[in-house]
Amino acid sequence: MMVHPYPLALTAIALVALAVAPHAQDMPSAAPSAKEASERPAWQAHGLKPQSPDSPFEEVVSGLYFRSKETQDMQADDFNNPGFLAVEQGEELWSKVDGAAGKSCASCHDAASTSMKGVAAAYPKWNGKLAKPVNLEQRIDICRTGALKAEPWAFGSPELTAMTAYIRNQSRGMPVAVKVDGPMTPWFERGKALYYQRNGQLDLACASCHEKNHGKYLRADFLSQGQSNGFPVYRLRDQRLVPLHERMEGCMQDVRATPFKPLSDEFLALETYVAWRGLGLPVETPAVRN
Amino acid sequence: MTSPFNRRQALALGTGAVAAAALGLRAGPALAAKAATDEAIKAFTRGREPVRGKVKLELPEIAENGNTVPMTVSVDAPMTKDSFVEEVMIVAEGNPNPGVISFHFTPSSVAEANTRIRLAETQNVIAVARMNDGSVFSDVKQVKVTIGGCGG
Amino acid sequence: MADVKPRIKLDKKEVAQGGVIEVKTLVSHTMESGQRKDKDGKTIPRKILNTFTCDLNGKTLFSANLESAVSANPYFQFKIRPEESGTLTFTWTDDDGSKIQATEQIKVA
Numbered sequence: 001m002m003v004h005p006y007p008l009a010l011t012a013i014a015l016v017a018l019a020v021a022p023h024a025q026d027m028p029s030a031a032p033s034a035k036e037a038s039e040r041p042a043w044q045a046h047g048l049k050p051q052s053p054d055s056p057f058e059e060v061v062s063g064l065y066f067r068s069k070e071t072q073d074m075q076a077d078d079f080n081n082p083g084f085l086a087v088e089q090g091e092e093l094w095s096k097v098d099g100a101a102g103k104s105c106a107s108c109h110d111a112a113s114t115s116m117k118g119v120a121a122a123y124p125k126w127n128g129k130l131a132k133p134v135n136l137e138q139r140i141d142i143c144r145t146g147a148l149k150a151e152p153w154a155f156g157s158p159e160l161t162a163m164t165a166y167i168r169n170q171s172r173g174m175p176v177a178v179k180v181d182g183p184m185t186p187w188f189e190r191g192k193a194l195y196y197q198r199n200g201q202l203d204l205a206c207a208s209c210h211e212k213n214h215g216k217y218l219r220a221d222f223l224s225q226g227q228s229n230g231f232p233v234y235r236l237r238d239q240r241l242v243p244l245h246e247r248m249e250g251c252m253q254d255v256r257a258t259p260f261k262p263l264s265d266e267f268l269a270l271e272t273y274v275a276w277r278g279l280g281l282p283v284e285t286p287a288v289r290n
Numbered sequence: 291m292t293s294p295f296n297r298r299q300a301l302a303l304g305t306g307a308v309a310a311a312a313l314g315l316r317a318g319p320a321l322a323a324k325a326a327t328d329e330a331i332k333a334f335t336r337g338r339e340p341v342r343g344k345v346k347l348e349l350p351e352i353a354e355n356g357n358t359v360p361m362t363v364s365v366d367a368p369m370t371k372d373s374f375v376e377e378v379m380i381v382a383e384g385n386p387n388p389g390v391i392s393f394h395f396t397p398s399s400v401a402e403a404n405t406r407i408r409l410a411e412t413q414n415v416i417a418v419a420r421m422n423d424g425s426v427f428s429d430v431k432q433v434k435v436t437i438g439g440c441g442g
Numbered sequence: 443m444a445d446v447k448p449r450i451k452l453d454k455k456e457v458a459q460g461g462v463i464e465v466k467t468l469v470s471h472t473m474e475s476g477q478r479k480d481k482d483g484k485t486i487p488r489k490i491l492n493t494f495t496c497d498l499n500g501k502t503l504f505s506a507n508l509e510s511a512v513s514a515n516p517y518f519q520f521k522i523r524p525e526e527s528g529t530l531t532f533t534w535t536d537d538d539g540s541k542i543q544a545t546e547q548i549k550v551a
Contacts, residue, residue, distance in 0.1 A: 068354040079451050082515040085470045088447070220436030236358035239473075239514035290354045358513045369523070382511060386477055389509040393520075399504045400462055400521035406513040408475070 041069060043215055043224075051279045056211050057225065062281050063289055066214070066224035071236065075288035083165065083234035083286025086158070086241040090166025093159060099150025105163075108147055116170035121283050122177045124272045126184055133187050135271055136164050137243065138263060155262045161241050165232045168285035175282060176229050178275035191273025194266060200257025206270075221290075227278040228271065230287020241286060244271060327381050327388040327416070334379045334418055340428035345378065345419040347429040356409045356435035363393065365401035365419045365427070375401045377420050384413025409435050446470055448544045450532060456549040460523065465496065465504075467518045469534055469542055475510035491516055491542070493535040498548075499528040524550050 047061035064072060074080050095106040109115040124133040127142075134142065140163050141152035153160035180188040195206045209218060210226030217223070231244040245262035248270060252259035260266040331340070348362040365375045374397045380390040385408070393403045401419075409415070412434045419427045448469040457463055469491070476488025488510055495505040503522045516534070524530075527549045534542040 068350065068352070070350050070360050071354045074360070079449065079466055079468065080517065082468060082517065085449070085468065085515060088449070089470075236355035239357055362519075385511050387509060387511065390511040391509060392507045394502075394505040394507075396503055398498070398501075398523050398525060400523065402521060403504075403506070404517075404519035405506075406517050408511045408513055 041065060041067075041072065048280045052276070055277065055279075056207075057277070060227070060278060060281055061214075061225055062229055062278075062284060062287075063224040063227050064230065064284060064287060066222050067288075067290060071288055071290065075284070081234065081286060081288055082239075083232075083241055083288060086162040086165045086232070086234075087169050087286055089158070090162040090164075090169075093163055094166060099144065099148035101147060101149040103148050105143065105148075108143075112167065112170050116167050118171050118174050118177075120168040120285075121171040121174045122179065124178065124187075124268060124275065126179070126182070131183075132265070133184060133268055133272055135244075135263070135268060136167060137245075140164065140167070156243065156246060161232050161243050164243060165241055165286050168232070168283060171283040172285060173282050175280045176275055176278050178272060178279065180272060180276050184272065187269045187272050188276060190266075191269035191271070191276075194270050195273055199252060200255035202255040204255045206251070206274075225277070226274065227281055228274045229278050229281040230284035230289065232285065233287045233289045236288070236290050323385065323388055324383055327383040330379070330381055330388055331416070331418055334377075334420065335426040336424065338424070338426045340418050340426040342428055344427040345417050345429045347380075347415060347417040347431045349415055349431045349433050351432075352434045352436065353409060356411070358406050359409050359433060359435075360404065361407050361415070362402070362404040363417050363429075364403075365395075367401045367419075367421065369395070369397055369399065369401055371397045372422075374422050375419050376422050378403070379418050379420075380407070381416050381418070382407070382409055382413055383416065384409070384411045386410060390415070409433055411435050446542045448532065448534070448542055450544050450546055452530075452546055452548070455547065456551065457524065458551050459525070461550070462521050462523050463548065464519070464521050465530075467494075467532060468515060470515055471534070471536075471542075473508075473510065473512055473514045473516065477510065489537050491534045491536055493533075494518060495531075495533045496520070496522065497531045497533070498522070498524050499526065500531075524548055526550055 043061050043065040044059065046065040047059040050057055050060050064075060078084055091112075093105070094112055095104050097104045105112070120136050123139070124135040125139075127134045137155060137160055140160060144150045145152050153163070198205045198208070206226060209223050214223045214225045228244050231247070232241045233247070234240070235242045243262070245267045248267055249259040249262060344367070345363065345365045349359060353359045361380070363378050363380065365378060367373060367375045369375070375395045377392055377394050378401075379392045381388040382390050390407050391405060395401050412432070414430050414432050417429045421427075446469065448467060451466040453464040455463075471491050472489070473491065474486055474489040476485065478486045480486055490508060490510050490512070492508050493505065494508065494516070496503050503524070504520050506518065508516065528547070530546045530548055532544045536542070
């Protein structure tokens with residue numbers, strides 16, 4: 001892992017502050033100054049009524065509305081949005097022949113704009129052959145090692161993230177529609193348990209920040225609902241497209257836990273459950289986030 | 291309002307604390323970086339004292355993340371062959387290296403440019419514009435770069 | 443670097459004499475600052491795009507000298523007032539001497 005260009009190493013201190021009262025259900029947020037508050041766009045009323053009566057939210061809101069005006073502007077214009085550099089890379093890879101079978105993605109799926117429309121919005125998805133859910137990254141590599149007879153792309157490689165972004169971009173604007181019934185039920189339940197499980201030295205769960213405290217400040221950070229509808233996201237911090245499991249890894253490192261591995265069953269279960277928490281939100285890939 | 295360079299001269303005269311407080315500036319960055327900033331500005335202005343005005347720097351007051359901060363600079367200039375902005379230099383006095391970017395304009399361009407920059411911490415960003423007649427103008431904006439809980 | 447395709451957008455490709463064209467450019471580059479360290483604590487050497495130029499028929503209309511404080515995937519938005527029809531050439535020069543180039547045709551009536 002690379003050290004940050006301008007290390008902002010005080011993250012841990014911020015989280016220690018949160019952990020001071022780790023068992024308080026409503027942790028106080030650092031009160032922003034009047035000015036900061038006025039500059040922070042109102043996130044309320046930008047969301048949807050939850051589709052499920054079991055949803056923990058009164059309103060399901062995309063992370064976009066928890067970001068500053070400048071960041072929202074960067075996402076609003078597809079030209080300004082640097083995430084599209086990766087989407088364009090994915091588009092090129094889509095029709096590039098790779099592997100012993102002499103095929104490209106397009107050999108089987110033709111134009112992604114038609115064949116992939118809406119597909120990613122339903123991921124992770126049950127895979128009968130493997131008898132487990134797979135996410136989009138895994139599905140892409142199943143195609144590569146299967147039909148293409150090509151080497152799989154490693155998680156986090158620019159190629160896999162670009163292809164993931166390109167395919168998810170074909171569902172942009174379409175509602176997140178993950179299925180959590182049938183054989184997905186135990187994975188949903190496992191993801192839910194993990195979401196509420198406290199982790200690491202700071203003893204925080206996903207829910208500690210993203211359910212109980214979204215819309216509040218964690219030091220200078222304005223907490224979102226932790227929705228996944230924009231992933232892979234272009235992070236201003238990393239200045240590149242970041243896949244969901246890398247972001248979850250980062251959260252776990254921040255609470256000083258040993259993170260699960262990308263593409264592990266744990267993150268797959270969490271991805272499934274988090275997608276359910278954002279049912280109906282429009283896919284925004286590639287979103288721009290802090 | 292005075293230019294930031296006058297403030298530095300004021301510091302040298304020992305009234306710095308008051309001047310800095312009045313301007314709402316913090317004394318964070320290493321002196322070496324400040325000296326490098328002053329050097330860079332002096333070289334750019336060819337020793338002239340920049341006048342505050344004409345050049346306008348637009349930056350968010352609070353950066354969402356210091357690694358990608360949108361910035362626009364514009365200069366009020368006719369942009370004719372007789373009167374135009376030659377160059378606008380952007381310096382960030384709290385960065386490890388103060389130089390950020392220099393834009394070179396011509397009478398066949400409009401004196402305005404936008405890019406995205408990295409700011410290591412809360413600091414002043416300074417724009418200095420040099421006209422074709424050698425006159426120099428400046429603007430300064432403070433940008434708060436926050437240490438996030440997670441985003442940082 | 444030959445495979446890097448910059449994104450270029452002109453708000454119009456035809457203008458009257460004295461008219462203004464707004465240009466946006468975005469190019470993929472890590473802009474390695476020279477400030478970062480790898481996991482062994484070794485400084486990663488600086489490797490940035492250090493120059494950008496926008497020429498019309500070989501004459502520079504707008505250019506920039508970039509330092510390591512320009513964010514990765516450099517984005518520029520600027521305006522030109524072309525005096526003649528011809529080829530706009532956009533060039534980014536890397537620290538290693540390699541260049542990324544793109545062209546656009548414009549018409550000045």
